[in-house]
Each structure stands twice: as C-alpha cells, then as structure tokens.
Amino acid sequence: MDRAAKQELVTTLHDVFKDTGVIVVAHYAGMTVAQMTDFRKRMKEAGGTVKVAKNTLAVLALKETNSEGISKLFKGQTVIAYSSDPMVAARIAVKYSRENEKLVILGGAMGSNILDSASVKALADLPSLDELRAKLIGLLNAPATKIARTIKEPRAKLARVIQAQASKGEAA
Structure with a gap:
C-alpha cells in the first residue's frame, strides 16, 4: 500500500469514526475467508460495515x-x-461471535463512551428502536382500550341481567 492510499484510508476511517453511532473492535484470528465473508454479508444486510485495517492506521x-x-x-x-444505528454493529457482531468463537469482541465506542466487551454485549441485548416504538404505542393504546371497555361494560351487564x-x- 503506497503512502497516498494509506493517507486516504486514514482520512476515510477518521470520517467514519467521527460520524458513526457505534464502533465495535474484535479479534478475528483463525477465521476463514468464508467466515469473514459471511460476517461482512450479515453486517451489510443489517446496515453496518466491517473493515480490516492496519492497527497503526486505525489508531492514526x-x-x-x-x-x-x-x-x-x-x-x-x-x-x-x-x-450509524447504535444497535446494528453491536448486535450483529455479538450474535456472530456467539456462533463463531474465533471472533472475540474486545470493546468499542458509542459516541464519546468507551465500551468494554461486556458493555458491547449489553448494548446488543437491548431492544431495537422499532421494538421500543411498538411497546410505546402499546402502552399508549392500552388506556384507550380500557376506557372503551369500561364505558361498554355497564350496558353489557344490563343486557346479561335482562337475558337472565x-x-x-x-x-x-
């Protein structure tokens, strides 16, 4: 890799580290090309990216x-x-590391928060944004359903008494 290519990679990675929601760092020693390709494919389908870079360039x-x-x-x-979605990279990396012991999660970062491996795993276990939205909508709809049932119930009781x-x- 020539000097210009290295500089371009450092610039690209710098922009990525500056703008992404979460970064997960892992060891991949012993993984085959097929396993790494599978990991990259899963991450890409979920909206994340996997990059292998020289450590010195990544640190720069x-x-x-x-x-x-x-x-x-x-x-x-x-x-x-x-x-960019804080859940995607952590969730896919942790899930893949559970299936393939050769991928070892070292830690990561979410914004300015530095995460150890346990924190990355905890982040991966949190519900997604869509799941949280569904729960919130369910909570908001529950009182309306209870009110409608309460209003309807006296008439239903009266009808049962008349029927009896x-x-x-x-x-x-």
Whole structure:
C-alpha cells in the first residue's frame, strides 16, 4: 500500500469514526475467508460495515475523534465493525461471535463512551428502536382500550341481567 492510499484510508476511517453511532473492535484470528465473508454479508444486510485495517492506521484515524480512547484495543488481528444505528454493529457482531468463537469482541465506542466487551454485549441485548416504538404505542393504546371497555361494560351487564330474567321467565 503506497503512502497516498494509506493517507486516504486514514482520512476515510477518521470520517467514519467521527460520524458513526457505534464502533465495535474484535479479534478475528483463525477465521476463514468464508467466515469473514459471511460476517461482512450479515453486517451489510443489517446496515453496518466491517473493515480490516492496519492497527497503526486505525489508531492514526482515531486521533481527534470522540472514540480516541479505544486506540489501546488495536493489537493483533483486529476487525472494525461500525454502523450509524447504535444497535446494528453491536448486535450483529455479538450474535456472530456467539456462533463463531474465533471472533472475540474486545470493546468499542458509542459516541464519546468507551465500551468494554461486556458493555458491547449489553448494548446488543437491548431492544431495537422499532421494538421500543411498538411497546410505546402499546402502552399508549392500552388506556384507550380500557376506557372503551369500561364505558361498554355497564350496558353489557344490563343486557346479561335482562337475558337472565328473560330465561327465568321462560323456565317458569
């Protein structure tokens, strides 16, 4: 890789580290090409990206970003997974690491918050934005449903009483 290509990679990674929602750093030693391709494919389908870069270039790209604290994670064979949605990169990386023990989550960053591996796993287990929206809508609809049931209930009770009296009258 020539100097211009390295500079371009550092600039690109710097922009990524500056603008992404979450960055996950992992070791991938021992993974086959097919496994790495599968990991990249899953991440891309979910809206994230997987990048393998030289550690020195990644550390240079981290300078003057909110995520600068994760530079100590770049030792050995590291892979970077990132996405603008804070849940995607963490969820896919953790799920894949549970299926393939060769992908080891080291940590990451979410904005200026530095995450260890346990924090990345906890982030991956949180419900997605769509799930949270569905729960919120359910909570908002519940009172309206209860009000409608409460208003309708006295009439239903009255109808049952009348029906019971009518049944008694027919039986007698």
